[in-house]
Amino acid sequence: MLLYLVLTALALTVWWIRKRYSYWSERGVPFIKPTFPTGNLGGMASREHISAIMERCYKQLKGSGPFGGIFFFINPVALALDLDFIKTVLVKDFQYFHDRSVYYNEKDDPLSAHLFAMEGPKWRNLRAKLTPTFTSGKMKMMFPTIISVADQFQELMVKEIKTGDEIEMKEILARFTTDVIGSCAFGLECNSLHSPEAEFRRMGRKIFQFGKFKLLKIVLAQQFRAIARALHVTTVDSDVSEFFMGAVKQTVEYREQNKIERNDFMNLLIELKNANTSEKEDGLSALSIEEAAAQAFVFFLAGFETSSTAMSYCLYELAQRPDLQDKAYEDVQAALKKHGSMSYEAIHDMNYIGQCINESLRKYPPASNLLRLVTQDYKVPNSNFILERGSTMIIPVYGLHHDPEFYPDPERYDPERFFPEQVARRNPFCFLPFGEGPRICIGMRFGLMQARVGLAYLLKDFRFTLSNRTPVPLKINPSSAVLTSEGGLWLHVEKR
Template sequence: MLTTPAVIATDLDFIKDVLIRDFNYFTDRGVPHNEKIDPLTGNLFALDGQKWRTLRTKLSPTFTSGRMKFMFPTVLEVADRFIETLGELLQTQKTLEVKDLLARFTTDVIGTCAFGIQCNSLKDPNAEFRMYGRKQLENPPHGPLVMALMNMFPKISDMLRLTRAHRDVTKFFMDIVRETVDFREKNNIRRNDFMDLLIQLKNHATLEGEDHESVESKIIDKLTLEELAAQAFIFFVGGFETSSSTLTLTLYELSKHQDIQDKCRAEINRVLEKYNGKLSYEAMNEMHYVEQTVLETLRKYPILPVILRQCINDYQVRGTKVVIEKGTPVQIPAYAIHHDPEIYPDPEKFDPDRFLPENVKLRHSVAFLSFGDGPRNCIGLRFGKMQSRIGLIMLLKSYRFHLSSKSPDPLVFSKKSFLLAPVGGMHLDVEKV
């Protein structure tokens, strides 16, 4: 973007205009993509214009609260295996590196929900799904300078057939999707997962609604296999890293603040007692303090620290004579907004009470941007919150976490990733409650 002026948006009213009120001027992210050369870039995060609108309309029904309830048992099953693995590790050690463990947990969750495949990375840290997911996020196919030039000159990048995904990563995910779809269709297999919903869209361009009526897309085009693979891929890559980082950072903060950890555990035990000791979708939704704790982690550590939009037509800023020209990138620094003391007093303090309903009402409606906002917010926010809460509930129900002599202080974040991810391991002392 060195050759293009950009707008840095910090005024909350203006941010609301960009994300919500005048969204039709800022529908695109300006993320380069080319489905022919690099098929996995044809995903909901990167697409723009009518292609994005059509796909968003088709995929939105897959992330309703009803669908989350449908997928809940699948996530819980993986969480049970996660707790089992944790128990086995604690037989020989009391200090655990939880960052990798949590990434393996979320890899298995997303692998199961997005692909319907048992990844087994909890048992095998070098499982293929874990290996390829890690490779794409931690070691992009090109260095930072080449990636920057690809973003600045996308047409030249396409002429040179440079890709944003490793070729072996693309082949792995395309093959997995093709094999999974073929197997399910030949054997008439239905499951409570994202892949089942994508197959419905591939074959019918509609989804069965919660009441088993069909939910029609505005433009009835079936998903191609390549489009299906691209959505499964972005759900996988976007889902496992964001949720595992959120859980890692939540455990870090709870290890520093034992009083907050105790309050979370007390709420978990109180609600579970009401449900005969069993975690259900309804029980999870009654654990309000646990949810506030996850939201406060995302406030302090927004996993996507900068939100991108691109102006698609000349736009006059409301109440001014300033015109943002077509094609201008707009960057919204979520991390800076979340650490503005005028919005969040004492911003470095970890305080879940910031997300009590009465406190949320006192703030501007776009003061919290961890999932973006408006029509182009994170489509998977319900799933991400559900996955993080299930993981946290299952962990705190059985274990207490403390800082260890190896715990990072201060936290250092990766400069390679566009996501906010701590560098190195997260070692914590763990004991049975």
């Protein structure tokens, strides 16, 4: 009897899995044949980065319709293929796709419940509350803080080249952006430029230390969110959570007791925490200290890694092309001559530096895919197909950025692709390093500003060439959450 029950259960399981894997074929949608148990994610985190897997799926399905079918483990996922459809998802019909389909667990893992992962009205209202932090006026107020850190960064670079001309730039750039974000988000001196093992840098490093099992855990939690929450699955390490929660609580307590106000992100969070709780303005009550900590955490998380990665890739490419590096240097010099100093206006006058950063973000987008949750049944325009509520849509950013239809010879680094006349000729939805639409990265302007400052300071005073320790092409770390290289980025650096 027991054997009969086991065999019946096994047969039902096999039938159910086959039924799941026939999802797209039953609906007449072009799809890529899956393999149990990973679906179309075979080799992810061990052999390949997910960006390469999605690019291959995109190439295989492109031209077959507005989207194609793939599988994350046993779950069907729609892969967007057409730029007009991508615009529809991100902008035109945003009300059907307003959530990111990112796992978070507010109860067991409070730092995971941040703006990037939040859903529905709570996301919309908090986004509206936080947006004033990133206006051009606020950026201008934060600018002197960034310059102060950049001055220390320049001094450190001078010291570093006295001990040897080879420098691992990826880590030193992460220390620079850690100190910038720590000061602007927390109002704290992180000191990671002077001390590589400073607590903020150590914790920042740990956040992005992904073994393949941790990445698989996050992907599985995202695919089976209800089960993961029922099992109390967390994605932020307990020591990281304790550190950031403690840092926020101490900062808030100190500022409130001493009546300190600053033009930074933390000040806005304190205002939201102390808002009148008797009236739930716009449906959002005052933030708890845990909710405030989660927002500070994601600002730190998104701000230091993505900007430092973008700068390191930019330097890697410019180190191989001295002609482009000289153009970038001349761009910095022309802006400094025009404005007299490294001012907010001078930084934004460095057009070629901006184009170099954009080309770096095209070739190496830190967020290589965009995820969207279908929040209600959605009829796909010009078709009879219904995307069911609760299903996932993925937009293959890396695939779009490497599509020769939009970017001829896509592996070639060419900042001229972002000359205004070239940009005007392209569909804007084939360049999505920050997403697009109402859910575009809230800190985009801040990230670009600190990247411009960092590169301007480096190119103004130093010349870079490639070290033999850095491979060409770069090897991407398959288990990294963002698109990052393995083994650091070693460059020869000399003072100009």
